[in-house]
Amino acid sequence: MNDTELKTARAAEAGHYGKDVRSDLHVSIEPRDSGGLEITLESRVGLYYGSSILSQTRQVCGSLGVKHARISIHDEGALPLVISARIETAVKRAGLGSGQKALPEKVALPEPTPRDRLRRSRLYLPGSEPKYFINAGLHGPDAIILDLEDSVHHAEKDAARILVRNTLRAVDFGSCERMVRINQLPLGLQDLAEVIPEAPDLVLIPKVETPEQVAEVDRTIGELKARDGIDRPIWLMPILESALGIENAFAIGTVTPNIAALTIGLEDYTADVGVVKTSEGRESQYARTRLVNAAKAVGIQAIDSVFSDVGDMEGLRHWGENSRALGFEGMGCIHPSQIPVIHEAFAPSQIEIEKALKIVAAFEEAQKRRLGVVSLGSKMIDPPVVERARKLVARAKAMGRA
């Protein structure tokens, strides 16, 4: 806490409390120039973790360099990583906190993810709702997305950024790929500065219309990785959400080899085009097939939008099956109950798997016998068909189906 800081310091608050709030807390801070830290705590779990919360508060303030302040906390059973994040946010909003970040205990980083990993489902988690984080991985999506963009109110962007950073660092998401959706640039650059040091596996870039937008994100990530010595891949998934974005799909996809997939955002796309979004999706048929074609031309994955009616499982199944038929490899989900339906919809059928297995077996037999031509029964099999069958078998194996 230096003099310049103190001059501009002001009272501030962060987080939420109340009867209906779970796993969060509210922190208010009143900076002062002497008297040390004075902390008052009201907590739903005070009996069990009261002294732990107080010592954590002192430790977080200590590393942020806050020496003198009145701090009042209303806790609704927040986990330690949330407590640190809310205190840090309040401190920063108060114009303090030039010391070291107060990072929560780190869980082991999972293995880096391959560019073409299975991405059938990605579960959106609002970046300002900590109660959903801790168990999200249990529901078995292929990926979770910590969202800093549309699900976060503009006044809470700073808070969500810190919370998401702590979550990437301290929450074990099991075998899920850890994705972050940043804000549009230039706000997204601040998001990157906060989250890249925690090595997310993939960054979703919203509302991409031009290759330059992706290039800027790619460059920024590269610089941050070099600064922090991160040598594992951080993939990119541009979200195309306008007519212009769709028109530029191929050019966008070729900006950098760090792009793993292209995806589409249908709420914004339909608004941009001026059509009504339906659960059949005829209005976006062109945009979606165009995106699939562009992605395949680049050699990356095509990923579909979300199906927003969480009560309509039949509609979701139908959407997913149609989406797979168009060439998409996965889609987003907004509730864990959508995950098994999506996985089912994007799985190859048993008939497809059996046929592919036969083709692969015929190919291997031909290799063994050094034959240039692969045939199955009386039919000759072209090399691309073999290649597709091999991919299908590999994916079916990854899904536990072959």
Added chain:
Amino acid sequence: MTERIELAQNAAGRSVPTMVNGRPQIPFLGVAQYQPRGRKAAPPICSSKDYPENGDKRVANLETALRNCGLRNGMVISNHHHLRDGDQVALMALEAAAKLGVKDLMWFPSASFPSQKAAIELMQSGVIHHIEGSMNGPLGDYCTQGKMRGVGVLRSHGGRWQAIQDGEVHVDVAVIAAPTADAFGNADGSHGKSACGSLGFALADSTYADHVIVVTDNLVPFPCIPWQIQGNNVDYVVEVDSIGDPAKIVSGTTQITRSPDRLRIAEFVARFLREAGIMRNGFSFQAGAGGIALAFVDYLRRMMKEDGVKARFVRGGSTKFLVELLQEGLTDYILDGQTFDLDGVKSIGSDPRHLATSPFTSYNYHGKGNFASLVDAVVLGATEVDVHFNANVVTHSDGRLLHGIGGWQNCLAAGCTILAVPSFRDRIPVIIDQVTTLTGPGELIDVVVTERGIAINPRRQDLLDAVKGSSLPIRPIQDIKAEVERICGGKPARPKLGDRPVAVVKWVDGTVLDTIWQLS
């Protein structure tokens, strides 16, 4: 309190009082260790010459009925919770007693509900001396703060029957709320504007109490069919405008949880029953009406259909979900203890395969067996479980009274007892080193299912073998505990409990299992 409290350590290592409300107690001796002796209690012999020949036992109001029953200071008055939070009869009876100027009653409800918090004023004014029965909310706080004069006694539904039958509790006057009754006192719970389903909780009182009063808002000409309560046991019938608030007696529709974590737990439970081979033709199960239990029934139903499996019987608390099983032919019978929603009430009133049972048939441990031990699997909740599978349902982790025992203890007799619980609530871990209040001994609890994995009691090698190779996340209980402690930032601090007993938890055989201590 000036009296000296003698404490003894019971077989579960818990410190329990040796005297409760002036009666000597037997500390818990271990599961199935206590051998009762003697003969059952009995009400006085009555003569028809003292009752109206035309069968009309109506009197003008409850005050008259209570006066005629000879209610006086220090007596035991009982009520029942089949109208749940909608009940108005218990307070009506206690307030009528107050008008008579009677003091120091022991109130003996089968369970109390938040809407009965006015009982606190009746304790403050001296009408009620103390309560033996479940207490939660404001009544629970009143008790744990040490404000009640006597010691609370918490019993299971079966334990309440046992206590009455064994003469531990002598009911002087039972006041039974009846959704339908005739003037002779025959009473039924499955019809009428205040229909609730079964009146089973009142059955023991109706046969063992010295005096029985039936209060109804739907008087029908003799005979009231079916007569769940027999008029031959009834002294007086009182007609009132309303016995309860129908909206709070049963819920209109029962909702399945939408919480993904709870759905995951429910699905694990159903898959466990299927993969352990418990879900097979002719099997039986019981699940409550909590969110997880309802979702479990829904998952199990789908699996039963897929596998072409039928149950012989299911045990209620019934809801629409059990009724659907019955209607779809997935079970031959519902043996119902209480009825939670409108579909359940409609079914019990119209379908002969949906039977009202009582704690005697289902739960009473001091009988020649009971149905609870014939059930293949039961799915229950808990506030805490320890690493030895002991569980707590009656208090919060801070020692405040939270729930009654209900049928929970009795259900532990099932072939496979499953606790379906989240691994932590807010930040508080559910699996801990030692439970705050022991309600169920670990040797009777077989499986703990959480969203992070399934722990099987090492005593049940048969179950461990049955699911070997399954894709279910079977884990040692210590493993799940350690993971949750890491998430929550360490073990929770233990609350400091006081040293004065304010209530005791009885085991199903009437011995004292644990103590609730006054909170500072």
